[in-house]
Amino acid sequence: MEKEYKILGNYIRLVDERNKNLAVTKLLGVSISKKFIPSIANIVGTDLSNYKIVRTGQFAYGPVTSRNGEKISIAYLDEEDCIISSSYTVFEVENKEELDPEYLMLWFSRPEFDRYARYKSHGSVREIFDWNELCMVELPVPDIEKQRKIVKAYKTITDRIDLKQKINDNLEATLNAVYKEFFTVASPDELPYGWKIAPFSEIASITMGQSPEGDDCNTSGFGKALLNGPTEFGFYSPSPVQWTTTVKKHCVEGDLLFCVRGSTTGRMNWANQSYAIGRGLAAIHHKTTPNLNWFIKAMIDNNLQEILAAATGSTFPNVGKDLLNGFKVIIPDDTTLQKFGSKGYAISRLITANAKEIDTLLVFQKTLLSKLTI
The missing domain is CATH 3.90.220.20 (DNA methylase specificity domains)
Structure with missing residues (x-):
């Protein structure tokens, strides 16, 4: 084990809380992009009392890795409580003053962790990254204030990316609306002169x-x-x-x-x-x-x-x-295209500037994750 690296099993514990009284109705799954997502399972007639509850601040992961390529489905719940299939493993950090759960999620987000999980998976029919293997993961655990600073820096980048993506979504919608305003015709017979x-x-x-x-x-x-x-x-x-x-x-x-x-x-x-x-x-x-x-x-x-x-x-x-x-x-004719161009080009330049910034921020994200090993 490298100096300053710790065994993850010393910081986490299994959680197995079932939805016996059906108090939780929000059904989610875990994606290979490491997020909780709405479940697409058909639950008509399904008894949800045996589903596992995931509380805010807990983790869930799918131990079967052989069908996920090089990714492992693992996520941290930062929203309201939910239920998930009993095939998932749910766990939590025991002492949040020793290991910040969001810092741990950053470690899980590294591509190196995905490769490690696949390498450590085993099984003849389905390859499994089981609980014991997860507990044997080694990771750096600096003092809690340093962990929180790393999490804060990552969140700052993520929030900026989300903001720019929302702005670009609105700009793309605007550009599409302007395009349709200029170039939608009821029928080919109604094309303007020169079109x-x-x-x-x-x-x-x-x-x-x-x-x-x-x-x-x-x-x-x-x-x-x-x-x-x-x-x-x-x-x-x-x-x-x-x-x-x-x-x-x-x-x-x-x-x-x-x-x-x-x-x-x-x-x-x-x-x-x-x-x-x-x-x-x-x-x-x-x-x-x-x-x-x-x-x-x-x-x-x-x-x-x-x-x-x-x-x-x-x-x-x-x-x-x-x-x-x-x-x-x-x-269209050149005159109409130039008229549209004064609007469309301005919007497209804003989209381009935001998109380039997002690409830069994504590089910063990867760089920050790569430094977790130091």
């Missing part, structure tokens, strides 16, 4: 990604940064984890990156530099004016459900180049 309904390819250029050979890829930063899909996406721009010495397709700075394969089809990010792009992505930009790339995104947002509905694939959608090029959009 037309045409394929998306008349206003946008699309580059479909093509993955390089595996042997040409590396994680050491040699060659050109490579994007394969949304796993590298940030709130605004991606962060590459791979590089390639052979570039088959690439995007340029300012391109809209659009996911074209799998369950994340339709997710978007902005290229903050030139990247090699794999087959899971398409790079899209306005044909003549880079400053109108945000207008291209507004077009896609306004037509996204139709694009996804037309996508092929029996299990997950797959958006091909022909589909992207061919979906119909309303293309």
